[in-house]
Amino acid sequence: MIYLDHNATTPLDDRVLEAMLPFLKTFYGNPSSLYRHGRVASSAIATAREQLAALVGVQSGQIIFTSGGTEANNLALATLAPKTGLAVSAIEHPSIIEPALYLKSLGHELSLLNVDASGLITQEAIDDVIALKPDLVSMMLANNETGVVQNIADYASQLRAHGIRIHTDAVQALGKIPVDFNRLGAHLMSLSSHKIYGPKGCGALVFDKSVELKPILRGGGQEQGLRSGTENVAAIVGFGKAAELAKNELAERHVQLLKLRVFLEHGLSAVSGLTIFAGQVERLPNTVQMGIDERDGEMLLMQLDQKSIAVSSGSACASGIREPSPVLVAMGVDPVQAKTAIRISLGVSNTEAEIVEFIKQLKFLIG
Ligand SMILES: Cc1ncc(COP(=O)(O)O)c(C=O)c1O
Known part of the structure; x- marks a missing residue:
């Protein structure tokens, strides 16, 4: 074929598979367990977090592993305080559009940022959003269909000057163009493993420490209490390895x-x-x-x-x-x-x- x-989606890189295999069979311990088997798993997650952090230029403590880009996008939008405003670009992935529409049904003001004929968010749309002053604006870094890359750094600096928080979906950009969280100037950024030759069902939300994240999943308190649930150790290890390879x-x-x-x-x-x-x-x-x-x-x-x-x-x-x-x-x-x-x-x-x-x-x- x-x-x-x-x-x-991308095929799994052989080197990623090799890194994952021990955590599917040999080191199957729960990373929350205190004995050695658990500690090995927990330390592998820490390594993966560092590998991903290095790819996007952040501290490892700014990364929450999720089940994928969809969950990272939903988690980003969950930071909205009740009944505050949200703006999303008109070309977002359904994993932003659908939760945004759901939030609208709960009473949040939702506005759309228009794009021009070439798929770029217009300056007019940025000006309109500044006038509306929503709590959060979500704009993807690169579009999954057209591949168009937005100038997020420019938009973010304008929005930041008005105290507006920015989320960017960088799922498609990661591994294809440089993605530096701080240079982009976003407060939140979504990533996914299976677009960079890593395994499916694994992603991450990168966050600025000034943002108060609100968990969607509550339970055992994993991922700084922001994403409860026993970690998918092998997938996270694979994502980390794929990130390391993408960086190199x-x-x-x-x-x-x-x-x-x-x-x-x-x-x-x-x-x-x-x-x-x-x-x-x-x-x-x-x-x-x-x-x-x-x-x-x-x-x-x-x-x-x-x-x-x-x-x-x-x-x-x-x-x-x-x-x-x-x-x-x-x-x-x-x-x-x-x-x-x-x-x-x-x-x-x-x-x-x-x-x-x-x-x-x-x-x-x-x-
Ligand atoms: C731009 C974008 N955001 C989010 C996602 C969802 O990521 P995942 O498949 O990891 O849930 C995709 C997947 O196609 C995507 O292209």
Whole structure:
């Protein structure tokens, strides 16, 4: 299979698997137990916390391990005081949009930050949000569909000057571009392991010590009392190892992915009626969201699947009706054109030969 869907998930790096295995079998102790078996597990979690902290430039005490990016996003929004205001960008992942809508139903004021035609949050949206002065603003660092990278550092410095707290979902950015928590100027940041060649079901919320986190899960008091539940030791160890590798190999991976993306886009430029969405702005080095005139994206996805090529479509399924990608619609793309979208997201093991095969099959399918 030619796997071109690394923004959905990445394969586990062999070195990560190797780091995890002892904690699935040999060192199975509960990290809260005081005897040696427990202490080994607890110390492995401490190492993983340091590895992740080093990747994003924070102290290890600023990291809460969660079950993934979704939980980290929900935990970030749970910091809101009752009935305060919340603003989120219009292109957020459902794991921000859905809890935000739920909070709205509980009486919080919810506003949306609009994006322009290239998928960037507008200065006007920032000005509007400053006037509204919500308690928290959530803006993703890089979009999962288009790969568009926002200038979070700039927005955050403007919002901070007005006492507004910022959360950024950096799930897609991590491991692909530098992610430095302090340089971004956010108060809270969500991360996920399975997007960086780590295991699924593990993530983290990074927090500024000035923010009072409120737990969603209460119980045994793990993770500084902010995320109770016996830790998923092997997954956390894997996330730590994946973070260490991402830190060491970031520059190399960036060059490799960008080279491959340029190669892909060059090949795509020969396909008639093809549009690359947000093609003119800074994007993740691995992501291309494209559409071919009058070609349904989901249909193309299924046809490519029959050729053993895995890509993703941008459309979401709501109550059995296929909706165009809300991200593209927020960018002002015509809903009919938005339904043509497919996303290609490259990974470190992809090759030029795979891209050549993909383009060959794509041309064959569209005739
Ligand atoms: C931008 C973004 N945020 C959050 C998530 C959710 O992360 P997880 O799958 O770890 O819950 C994803 C997953 O696709 C994502 O792309």
